[in-house]
Amino acid sequence: MLRALVVSIAVAVAASATAQTVPRMPDGKPDLQGIWQAHSRAAYGLEYHDAKYLLPAGPSVVDGGEIPYLPAAREQQRQNFANRAQADPLSHCYLPGVPRIMYLEHPFQIFQTREHVGVTFEWSQVFRLIYTAGQPTKHEGIESWMGNSRGRWEGDVLVVEVTDHNDRTWLDAAGTFHSTALRVTERYALRDANTIDYSATIEDPKVFARPWTIRVPLHRQTDLPRLYEYQCQAEKEEANGEFERDPQTWYPAPIPEGNARFDARASANLPPPAVTGAIRRGPDGKPDISGWYELDAGGGNYGLESSPQIFLTPASRGLVVDPTDGKLPYQAWARAERIERALPHRGYDDPTAHCFVAGIPRSHYVPQPVQILQPRGFVVVLFERMAWRHIVMTPRPPLPDHVRLWQGDSAGHWEGDTLVVESKSFNGKAWLNEVGDIVSHMQTVVERFTPVDEDTIVYRATVTDPIPYTRPWTIEVPMHRRNDELLEVACHEDNQDLEHLKQVRDEYRAQQRATR
Amino acid sequence: MTRPFTAFAVAVAALAAGAAAAHHSFSAEYDPERPVKLTGKVTEMRWSNPHAWIYLDVTGDDGKTVNWALEMTGANGLIRRGWRREDLPAGTVLVIEGWQARNATPTVNIATVTFPDGRTLFAGSSNPAARQQ
Numbered sequence: 036m037l038r039a040l041v042v043s044i045a046v047a048v049a050a051s052a053t054a055q056t057v058p059r060m061p062d063g064k065p066d067l068q069g070i071w072q073a074h075s076r077a078a079y080g081l082e083y084h085d086a087k088y089l090l091p092a093g094p095s096v097v098d099g100g101e102i103p104y105l106p107a108a109r110e111q112q113r114q115n116f117a118n119r120a121q122a123d124p125l126s127h128c129y130l131p132g133v134p135r136i137m138y139l140e141h142p143f144q145i146f147q148t149r150e151h152v153g154v155t156f157e158w159s160q161v162f163r164l165i166y167t168a169g170q171p172t173k174h175e176g177i178e179s180w181m182g183n184s185r186g187r188w189e190g191d192v193l194v195v196e197v198t199d200h201n202d203r204t205w206l207d208a209a210g211t212f213h214s215t216a217l218r219v220t221e222r223y224a225l226r227d228a229n230t231i232d233y234s235a236t237i238e239d240p241k242v243f244a245r246p247w248t249i250r251v252p253l254h255r256q257t258d259l260p261r262l263y264e265y266q267c268q269a270e271k272e273e274a275n276g277e278f279e280r281d282p283q284t285w286y287p288a289p290i291p292e293g294n295a296r297f298d299a300r301a302s303a304n305l306p307p308p309a310v311t312g313a314i315r316r317g318p319d320g321k322p323d324i325s326g327w328y329e330l331d332a333g334g335g336n337y338g339l340e341s342s343p344q345i346f347l348t349p350a351s352r353g354l355v356v357d358p359t360d361g362k363l364p365y366q367a368w369a370r371a372e373r374i375e376r377a378l379p380h381r382g383y384d385d386p387t388a389h390c391f392v393a394g395i396p397r398s399h400y401v402p403q404p405v406q407i408l409q410p411r412g413f414v415v416v417l418f419e420r421m422a423w424r425h426i427v428m429t430p431r432p433p434l435p436d437h438v439r440l441w442q443g444d445s446a447g448h449w450e451g452d453t454l455v456v457e458s459k460s461f462n463g464k465a466w467l468n469e470v471g472d473i474v475s476h477m478q479t480v481v482e483r484f485t486p487v488d489e490d491t492i493v494y495r496a497t498v499t500d501p502i503p504y505t506r507p508w509t510i511e512v513p514m515h516r517r518n519d520e521l522l523e524v525a526c527h528e529d530n531q532d533l534e535h536l537k538q539v540r541d542e543y544r545a546q547q548r549a550t551r
Numbered sequence: 552m553t554r555p556f557t558a559f560a561v562a563v564a565a566l567a568a569g570a571a572a573a574h575h576s577f578s579a580e581y582d583p584e585r586p587v588k589l590t591g592k593v594t595e596m597r598w599s600n601p602h603a604w605i606y607l608d609v610t611g612d613d614g615k616t617v618n619w620a621l622e623m624t625g626a627n628g629l630i631r632r633g634w635r636r637e638d639l640p641a642g643t644v645l646v647i648e649g650w651q652a653r654n655a656t657p658t659v660n661i662a663t664v665t666f667p668d669g670r671t672l673f674a675g676s677s678n679p680a681a682r683q684q
Contacts, residue, residue, distance in 0.1 A: 068562075112682050129634075132620040174630055174631075178632055256602065322582070345574075345578065346578045346581075347577035347578045347581055347650070348576060348577070348578040349662060377576075378576065378579075379576075379579040379580075379653060380579075381579070382575060382576040382578075382579020382580060383579075385575060385576065387574050387575065388575035388576070390601070401574075417576060419627065420574070420601075435617065469574075469575060469576040501582045513567060519631070522627040522630060522631075523600070523627075524601060524625065525599075525600055526574060526598040526601050528595070528599075529599035529600060529601075529602075530601065531575075531602070531620070531622075532574075532580055532601075532602065533575070533602065535580045535652050535654050535656070535658060536575065536576075536579055536580055537651070538653075539579060539580065539653050539654060542654070
């Protein structure tokens with residue numbers, strides 16, 4: 036008995052030692068995948084800082100303790116700090132930039148393939164796409180908030196050069212700033228299975244006397260089973276009343292009492308898309324759908340039903356394939372609401388006019404490219420208009436009913452060569468397009484990604500939503516793989532249209548009040 | 552000066568046929584009852600998403616100069632068609648046709664752009680009238 040105990044303890048110790056070695060990918064590179072977060076005061080101040088209101092004290096994470104500012108730049112940083120309540124770009128929910136996004140106290144999930152490391156952040160569903168296979172930059176010298184990230188492996192260390200920064204981000208809440216000459220060199224080294232030693236070397240000869248380095252460990256979030264959403268600007272506008280609740284669609288709106296019966300089984304029984312050529316396959320024999328895609332959106336963002344051009348609203352060829360008449364099967368009240376939403380005074384109510392996430396399925400037919408990654412256990416879609424969605428390919432428990440998300444909760448599986456994705460747990464805040472086609476929090480979506488030749492996917496989405504509709508309906512959108520790269524759409528950062536739309540709405544409301 | 556205009560011509564002509572990256576309803580923002588035609592000098596090209604903007608100083612009949620904001624498609628659409636921010640230098644004279652904002656501010660959705668040499672070009676934005684030409 037005692038001997039058995041000794042043996043089992045020895046086995047346990049050996050297992051513990053094994054766990055300290057780092058996980059690796061099939062190609063032998065360290066496997067950085069998983070959910071990570073910094074537990075650090077770096078986001079408040081990279082140098083040692085005393086506590087201030089909403090700013091907890093913390094030690095320096097800078098090698099040598101102090102940032103080697105040029106004298107005038109140090110003075111600018113002090114002014115930034117004094118004005119931080121308004122001057123900090125993060126107080127406006129602007130994209131945080133690199134490296135600041137890496138040590139915000141929000142979790143992020145890393146995905147890794149042979150060609151990319153994708154980093155998807157809880158904070159406003161920002162992502163970074165790091166090219167790790169030596170791909171040359173397709174769009175040289177385009178400044179952006181999150182920069183251009185090119186990675187390479189030096190032994191077991193992922194080294195990422197980040198260039199093409201704009202000069203509108205800070206490196207911390209203490210006002211540490213930079214110019215467009217900024218160059219950041221990041222290093223990601225797995226210390227053990229649950230720790231990444233992260234460092235970033237900052238070079239900017241217009242602001243700093245010499246390069247300097249910060250070190251912030253990243254910790255695997257073993258208690259966090261998945262990422263949720265923190266839509267900074269949407270939460271801010273909801274809190275201050277600038278984005279108003281829609282009582283008919285937002286969780287937990289009920290099914291209206293006067294609704295016609297919902298026929299959940301109505302279906303045109305569409306045949307599957309015709310496969311016209313050989314398709315790409317991964318090492319496991321499953322279709323390889325990774326890559327950069329242009330969506331043949333057909334004007335779906337201006338109407339899911341076929342519609343002509345009306346003033347500046349483009350025509351739509353109509354994306355609805357079921358019902359076969361191409362009409363959305365609206366409840367009578369919802370058809371009236373849809374017509375109302377297309378009027379000028381409702382243009383402000385479209386969440387994407389605020390630059391919020393487009394939701395599902397709209398994200399797949401707004402006129403913008405997408406990048407699909409196929410890492411282990413997931414299909415990840417990165418939308419150029421700065422949002423991501425994770426499609427989990429291994430079953431996980433459903434979310435509790437009260438957990439509601441803009442992009443929903445998506446699980447995928449393969450049926451033959453078709454990726455089938457089932458999504459639910461939506462918050463009901465999205466519109467289906469800028470003329471106001473309707474979905475509610477009760478929508479469930481079944482999407483089918485069918486590769487039909489080497490570079491074409493036929494995308495179908497069936498929406499079942501008993502609040503605005505009388506039966507399920509299906510849209511179809513072809514996707515074309517192209518040889519291009521995502522750029523960045525920093526949307527609300529430079530959104531000048533919303534204020535105009537708000538004035539149109541406010542003027543309408545004032546007229547309504549005056550006539551009453 | 553030849554190269555910027557050539558690049559601009561190619562980029563903008565391509566946009567006339569291409570998809571725009573609209574993120575909000577232009578019909579809601581702009582007024583079909585307010586068509587405008589403006590001639591002025593470029594003061595700035597704002598290289599932004601979801602829409603890029605040209606700023607134009609326009610001197611009115613009353614002698615006052617107003618800086619108009621002229622909305623185009625997003626910067627990414629221009630980049631993918633080979634346009635760069637240097638390609639429309641300040642001081643360039645343009646003739647713009649489009650629709651003014653419903654709130655009557657000096658804001659215009661661009662339908663056409665004419666250069667001093669008389670060529671008429673189309674500025675994309677999400678303007679379907681421009682796209683159909």
